[in-house]
Amino acid sequence: MSTQESYRSKRTTAEAAIRLIRNGDSIIVPTGVGEPPTLLTALSEHRRDFQDVKVLQILAVRKYGYFDPETASNVRHSALFFGPASRAAGQAGWADFLPNYFSEIPGMIRQGLIAADVVFSIASPMDEHGYFSLSLGTDYTMAALGKARAIVLEVNPNVPFTNGNCHIHISQVTALVESDEALTEVGMPVIGPVQQAIGSYVADLIDDGSTLQIGYGGIPDAVVLQLSAKKNLGIHSEMIGDGILSLVESGAVDCSKKTYMKGKIVGTFVLGSRKLYKFIDRNPMVEMHPSDFTNDPYLAGQNNKLAAINASLQVDLLGQCGSESLASMPYSGTGGQSDFVRAANRSEGGKAFIVVPATAKGDTISRIAPVLCPGTHVSTSKNDVNYVVTEFGVAQLRGKSASQRAREMISIAHPDFRAELTTAAKKMGLL
Incomplete structure (x- = not known):
């Protein structure tokens, strides 16, 4: 059977495709815009037909109908990282949360620690060799392909085809549906x-020829906007x-000085505009790989001058970062923060930045705290944190004593x- 004949034989409707799900199944869905809206809408509409089905995903971007406390026993969201669509469900307790490092999710799937019975993913159109690209969310999904009983693709002509370890052959696919819905776009946040x-302080510490890791959020994006005059970034x-696209267009990013995968922009998921999605399409400069490759501290740390930029919600006087919860209330997740902090610490000339506004709630609460609020989920340990940056300055912590750290942190509050x-520091014996 030719690849085209195989394609036609596996093409079906979303309503028929979801019948591949069995009660008790765990469905793996890619990060962000890698989620397949037609399939997840059909699942939502028929959610009462199932029992104990779990949808596992990092950073859901749309609030589908299955985000419903009344039908959580039918189809339940299991978050690997909470975002705007899933946060309320997690805080109310009817969505699950699986703690993890982003780099380790693929391994947990392969080991059977995270179940992967079914994969639902958006995909590019099939190429002449029978391959689809899971370009928008390569992440942990590639590992799930090797474990799943059923693999269902939502094929959309708006999805870019990229290079890297992000391809699946038609012979691996159980069923596919077609859609031409416009991809979700996420714009740059408003920068105050x-x-x-904060962005200015960090930008001043990033050298020409550095390789960048940019975390999710407004402050990391603010740093990016101030790097356009840099040279030879990777x-x-x-x-x-x-x-990142803006840095390529300004000439700041050319990846020419990278010491690992020189000349390549390397990522595991894409979140942005239609222009960005078109930019990565068949672009030989861009490679998408699973998160156990992109986020592996050993591999990422082989880039000299790796600058990792990640946000936090609260940091204590020793440098412990509570980046994913408000006290015990979940807010996001560890994601790749710890992965890339450790990678930058391994990197020759590397710098790991934790960025955080000094206050919250109209300057009534200090985000620099003597100790983290009780119940706070510690995202990055005091042993790993290097630079902490607020709008009042930079605290450099690695190699410093507890007393020195306290003084540094107080200086940027x-x-x-x-x-x-x-x-408080004196009462704690730090000063």
Whole structure:
């Protein structure tokens, strides 16, 4: 049977495709815009037909009908990282949360620690050799392909075809549906004076020839916007966004000085605009790989001058980062923060930046705290954190004593809280 004949034989409707799901199954869905909207809409519409089905995903971008507490026993979201679509469900307790490092999810799937009975993914059109590209969310999905009983693709002509370890052959596919819906677009966030000040401090510390990892959020994007005058930057990052495209267009990114995968922009998922999706389509400069490759600290750390830029919600006086919860209430997830902090620490000339506004709630709460709030999920340990940056300056922590760290952290807190933090540090024996 030719690849085209195989394609035609496996083409079906979304309503028929979801009948491949069995009660108790775990469905693996890629990150962000890698999610297949037609399939997930059909699953939502028929969710009451199933029992104990779980949808596992990092960073859901659309709030589908199955995000419903009344039918959580039918189809339930299991978050590997909470985003705007899934956060309320996690905080209310009717969506599950699986703690993880992004780099280790593929291995957990292969080991059977995370079940992968079915894969639902959006995909590019099939090429002349019978291959589809899972370009928008390569992440852990490639590992799930080797474990799943059923693989269902939503084939969309708007999905780019990229190079890298992100391809699946028609012979591996159980069923496919077709759609031509426009891809979800996520624009650059609004950058205010606080984000701009933090971005300026970080940009000043990034050298020409550095390789960048840009985390998810407004402050990392603010850093990117201030790097257009740099030269010979490279990209080895979990997320490829419009900020990275802007650096390519400005000439700041050419990947010519990378010491690992020279000349290549390397990522594991894409989140941005239609322009970005067109940019990566069959672009020989871009390669998409699973997260156990992109986020592996050993591999990523082979890039000299790796600059990792990630955001946090709260940091204590020793440098512990609570980046994913508000006290015990879940907010996001560890994601790749710890992966890339460790990668930058391994890198020759590498620099890991944790960026955080000094205050919250109209300057009434200090995000620099004596200790993390009780119940806070520690995302990155004190042993790993190097630079912490607020709008008031830079604290460099690695190699510093506990007392030195406390002084550094107090120096970048909002001035209104420095006396209070100093008093607390003395009571703790840090000063």
